[in-house]
Amino acid sequence: EQLINLLDTFTRVQAQRPxxxxxxxxxxxxxxxxxxxxxxxxxxxxxPPHSIHRFRNAGDAMMKLDMSALExxxxxxxxxxxxxxxxxxxxxxxAMEFPNCPDFDRFQAKTKDMVKNKRGTTTLAFIFDKGVIxxxxxxxSMGGYIxxxxxxxxxxxxxxxxxxxxxGAADCQxxxxxxxxxxxxxxxxxxxxxxVTGASKLLANILYSYRGMGLSIGTxxxxxxxxxxxxxxxxxxxxxxxxxxxxVGSGSLYAYSxxxxxxxxxxxxxxxxxxxxxxxYHATFRDGASGGCVSVYHVGPDGWKKLSGDDVxxxxxxxxxxQKTPVEQEMTDASTS
Amino acid sequence: MARYDRAITVFSPxxxxxxVEYALEAVRxxxxxxxxxxxxxxxxxxxxxxxxxxxxxxSVRKIAKLDDHIALACAGxxxxxxxxxxxxxxxxxxxxxxxxxxxxxxxxxxxxAGLQQKYTQSGGVRPFGLSTLIVxxxxxxxxxxxxxxxxxxxxxxxKANATGRNSNxxxxxxxxxxxxxxxxxxxxxAIRALLExxxxxxxxxxxxxxxxxxxxxELEEAEIDEYVAEIEAEKAAAEAAKKxxxxxx
Numbered sequence: 001e002q003l004i005n006l007l008d009t010f011t012r013v014q015a016q017r018p019x020x021x022x023x024x025x026x027x028x029x030x031x032x033x034x035x036x037x038x039x040x041x042x043x044x045x046x047x048p049p050h051s052i053h054r055f056r057n058a059g060d061a062m063m064k065l066d067m068s069a070l071e072x073x074x075x076x077x078x079x080x081x082x083x084x085x086x087x088x089x090x091x092x093x094x095a096m097e098f099p100n101c102p103d104f105d106r107f108q109a110k111t112k113d114m115v116k117n118k119r120g121t122t123t124l125a126f127i128f129d130k131g132v133i134x135x136x137x138x139x140x141s142m143g144g145y146i147x148x149x150x151x152x153x154x155x156x157x158x159x160x161x162x163x164x165x166x167x168g169a170a171d172c173q174x175x176x177x178x179x180x181x182x183x184x185x186x187x188x189x190x191x192x193x194x195x196v197t198g199a200s201k202l203l204a205n206i207l208y209s210y211r212g213m214g215l216s217i218g219t220x221x222x223x224x225x226x227x228x229x230x231x232x233x234x235x236x237x238x239x240x241x242x243x244x245x246x247x248v249g250s251g252s253l254y255a256y257s258x259x260x261x262x263x264x265x266x267x268x269x270x271x272x273x274x275x276x277x278x279x280x281y282h283a284t285f286r287d288g289a290s291g292g293c294v295s296v297y298h299v300g301p302d303g304w305k306k307l308s309g310d311d312v313x314x315x316x317x318x319x320x321x322x323q324k325t326p327v328e329q330e331m332t333d334a335s336t337s
Numbered sequence: 338m339a340r341y342d343r344a345i346t347v348f349s350p351x352x353x354x355x356x357v358e359y360a361l362e363a364v365r366x367x368x369x370x371x372x373x374x375x376x377x378x379x380x381x382x383x384x385x386x387x388x389x390x391x392x393x394x395x396s397v398r399k400i401a402k403l404d405d406h407i408a409l410a411c412a413g414x415x416x417x418x419x420x421x422x423x424x425x426x427x428x429x430x431x432x433x434x435x436x437x438x439x440x441x442x443x444x445x446x447x448x449x450a451g452l453q454q455k456y457t458q459s460g461g462v463r464p465f466g467l468s469t470l471i472v473x474x475x476x477x478x479x480x481x482x483x484x485x486x487x488x489x490x491x492x493x494x495x496k497a498n499a500t501g502r503n504s505n506x507x508x509x510x511x512x513x514x515x516x517x518x519x520x521x522x523x524x525x526x527a528i529r530a531l532l533e534x535x536x537x538x539x540x541x542x543x544x545x546x547x548x549x550x551x552x553x554x555e556l557e558e559a560e561i562d563e564y565v566a567e568i569e570a571e572k573a574a575a576e577a578a579k580k581x582x583x584x585x586x
């Protein structure tokens with residue numbers, strides 16, 4: 001309900017506002033919108049030569065996807081070849097107006113907090129000599145309520161790349177599907193598969209352009225390309241890190257301890273899978289927001305393969321079978337005397 | 338915001354785009370340019386019209402570097418070339434930024450051709466009046482490549498091609514004399530093709546050589562003169578041999 005009120009305020013305020021002069025901040029916030037191609041700022045506010053906005057979306061020139069579903073109500077959409085007048089790649093959209101409220105900075109922060117999902121999950125991925133292992137739990141929680149125990153948190157981007165889900169389920173699912181589309185288009189246009197580096201960069205650039213707008217994604221992109229196994233951590237703040245071992249989510253602390261302790265570079269696929277399974281299990285044991293079942297995937301030179309999916313309850317009794325405790329006193333029938 | 342909505346390039350009743358064909362005319366009037374692909378080298382050569390005495394010839398470079406491993410030469414309107422080259426350079430860097438990989442020759446050719454095509458189908462603009470020859474090495478397969486684009490926006494890969502003034506005679510020469518070459522032989526083949534239509538001498542030819550290891554290198558006038566001398570000597574020897582053979586029979 002709060003969200004609806006918020007949107008109401010936005011639309012009402014937008015209808016009333018006077019046109020704001022395009023200042024430097026306005027251009028930058030517009031530049032974040034996906035699908036806009038801004039080669040250089042308007043004549044009035046040229047972007048500095050080092051500005052990332054200058055280059056960011058030029059790469060999308062050849063693969064312009066229909067993002068009309070994502071277009072917000074701020075500003076009129078630019079026409080098809082509307083910008084062809086002077087600037088072939090489209091003119092900047094009109095500025096986003098700030099709502100008329102007493103404390104704008106707190107207002108923004110409160111909105112962000114409200115829409116931000118806490119990342120209640122445990123996912124992990126690591127590189128070893130035979131590829132990449134990716135594992136995750138399957139619990140979705142809304143505060144204290146467990147909404148599902150059977151969420152698929154490992155998303156198959158394409159037959160040789162996997163992504164993990166942490167944060168907002170819808171955000172992760174949509175943007176991974178979108179990334180899969182972009183990877184396929186890249187493959188078709190360039191007649192070769194996209195590298196894990198490239199795919200993670202594409203996703204990171206998109207997420208950066210939505211920075212501050214409430215997306216909540218903490219994902220790992222794992223895959224096997226020409227250079228061998230690749231693993232990147234990408235999140236909705238715009239970070240993109242290359243690494244050998246990552247764990248994301250509220251249970252990541254527990255998973256890291258088991259993972260770091262048992263990790264060796266040279267392992268068999270079964271050993272590596274078992275390590276991942278144990279790490280997730282221990283995280284689900286201690287973290288209330290993780291649970292359900294553990295899925296373990298392996299990405300090798302021929303693509304990914306699901307190794308196992310085990311319920312953590314059953315795993316618990318496998319790792320810690322019930323000990324028969326000796327009975328201290330046995331109750332016997334009273335002797336009939 | 339005022340927009341141009343009337344297209345300048347429109348179809349004629351018999352299916353021609355006259356503006357594009359006129360642009361090709363402009364290309365035909367431009368300087369001769371030739372490109373030859375060898376097994377480990379690609380060479381670009383351009384005709385250099387005599388520079389006025391007071392002009393600084395270094396500012397009139399006709400072969401442009403798009404990235405460390407890609408170069409471009411063109412024939413036609415040089416002012417249009419500047420615009421196209423700048424956009425291509427930005428695209429090369431943008432590609433490096435978004436996928437952390439250098440562009441392939443095919444990708445950047447596709448981009449340039451796409452740009453040329455866009456300007457044949459938009460309001461208020463005219464087509465670019467130039468054909469380009471793009472050479473480079475594929476960063477993944479390390480194979481050399483030569484592509485050509487034209488004002489209509491089509492592109493294709495070639496083993497050797499020429500564009501600009503008298504390109505037909507150069508192409509005929511190349512078709513007759515092309516063989517798989519490498520290193521110096523490739524350079525000589527390019528120079529021989531250019532010499533068919535250009536006065537001989539290092540002053541009138543600009544040559545750039547690209548190899549996988551060393552990237553793009555412009556040849557000095559003295560070097561070109563050496564090659565020209567070699568070629569003339571070979572030609573003379575061939576003539577003499579022919580005459581000798583003719584005398585015997």
